[in-house]
Amino acid sequence: MAKNKKKYNVAVVGATGAVGIEFLRCLEKRRFPISDIRLLASARSRGKKLSFKGKIAAVQELAEGSFKGVDIAVFSARGAISRKFAALAARAGAVVVDNSSAFRMDPGVPLVIPEINSEALASHQGIIANPNCSTIIAITPLWPIHKINRIHRLIAATYQAASGGGAAAMKELVESTRAHLEKRRYKNTVLPHPYAFNLFSHNSKVDPATGYNEEETKMANETKKIFGDPDIRVSATCVRVPVLRAHSEALTIECERPISPGEVRKILQDAPGVKIVDDPDKNYFPMPKDASGQDDVLVGRIRQDASDPSGRSIALFVAGDQLLKGAALNAVQIAEVMIEKGYLK
Numbered sequence: 001m002a003k004n005k006k007k008y009n010v011a012v013v014g015a016t017g018a019v020g021i022e023f024l025r026c027l028e029k030r031r032f033p034i035s036d037i038r039l040l041a042s043a044r045s046r047g048k049k050l051s052f053k054g055k056i057a058a059v060q061e062l063a064e065g066s067f068k069g070v071d072i073a074v075f076s077a078r079g080a081i082s083r084k085f086a087a088l089a090a091r092a093g094a095v096v097v098d099n100s101s102a103f104r105m106d107p108g109v110p111l112v113i114p115e116i117n118s119e120a121l122a123s124h125q126g127i128i129a130n131p132n133c134s135t136i137i138a139i140t141p142l143w144p145i146h147k148i149n150r151i152h153r154l155i156a157a158t159y160q161a162a163s164g165g166g167a168a169a170m171k172e173l174v175e176s177t178r179a180h181l182e183k184r185r186y187k188n189t190v191l192p193h194p195y196a197f198n199l200f201s202h203n204s205k206v207d208p209a210t211g212y213n214e215e216e217t218k219m220a221n222e223t224k225k226i227f228g229d230p231d232i233r234v235s236a237t238c239v240r241v242p243v244l245r246a247h248s249e250a251l252t253i254e255c256e257r258p259i260s261p262g263e264v265r266k267i268l269q270d271a272p273g274v275k276i277v278d279d280p281d282k283n284y285f286p287m288p289k290d291a292s293g294q295d296d297v298l299v300g301r302i303r304q305d306a307s308d309p310s311g312r313s314i315a316l317f318v319a320g321d322q323l324l325k326g327a328a329l330n331a332v333q334i335a336e337v338m339i340e341k342g343y344l345k
Contacts, residue, residue, distance in 0.1 A: 007035035014076035015039035022328035067092040090126030133326030153254040161243040202238035246288035258311035286319035
């Protein structure tokens with residue numbers, strides 16, 4: 001974060017959730033210029049104490065008057081909560097960075113990954129959308145390639161961690177795994193299927209007309225909007241896997257012109273937000289255990305797609321922390337760019 005003399009009043013909506021906790025950690029770690037922090041959550045979390053910058057702050061109940069005097073409000077709540085309170089926050093004078101799907105496909109709301117399309121922030125009208133975690137982790141490393149050799153088609157298979165379902169899903173994975181090892185019965189209540197030593201199609205609604213679930217459709221639509229390329233073809237298969245934190249994705253891209261693995265490595269070597277982890281000799285490639293707690297998206301298994309004789313296709317594997325770059329970090333980076341570019345007074 002660049003030095004900034006002015007400090008801002010910041011509200012964190014959903015402060016007690018998994019992403020909310022990461023919001024606080026990111027703001028503190030990156031020394032975001034904060035004058036006052038306001039922690040907001042549902043009534044059941046009212047009064048809960050959280051630590052921020054060595055001090056204890058009490059959580060307040062989210063209400064219509066919660067945003068008076070707030071400059072920046074970062075939201076990590078259900079879409080219905082965002083639809084109700086984001087507009088109230090904006091009318092109160094705050095700039096909202098929303099982590100739900102409520103506004104992502106609204107043509108009047110910028111959908112931003114700072115490494116890709118930070119210029120879209122200039123047109124904001126008080127609300128900015130944070131993309132879906134799977135989209136961020138997939139296309140942050142793809143954008144540098146797309147700029148040099150346009151990607152016509154993306155096929156993605158995701159391996160999504162419990163963190164994508166929030167703190168409750170993470171807890172269910174731990175508890176169900178412990179019960180499984182101890183040979184005890186366990187009834188899952190957060191996710192629709194047993195989670196320990198299992199994987200299943202992403203727990204979002206399937207569109208009977210297309211056969212794609214909401215997570216898969218988000219990846220396709222959001223990529224088009226962020227890239228500013230309505231013609232890019234995207235097909236995703238999203239799967240929940242028994243990993244606590246950090247999503248992984250197998251990606252295959254088809255470019256406009258032939259491209260080699262060496263060219264891809266050269267393009268990504270110094271790309272912002274990306275770290276190459278690609279060691280065939282040691283069979284060491286991106287893994288959730290390494291991506292957890294990291295700001296960068298890890299990229300490896302970079303190889304020619306053997307099924308495309310034209311030489312225009314590359315296969316690769318990525319892993320990224322869903323709670324950081326996939327959510328909280330990206331939102332904080334958006335706020336930082338807003339300040340640096342003068343979009344936030």
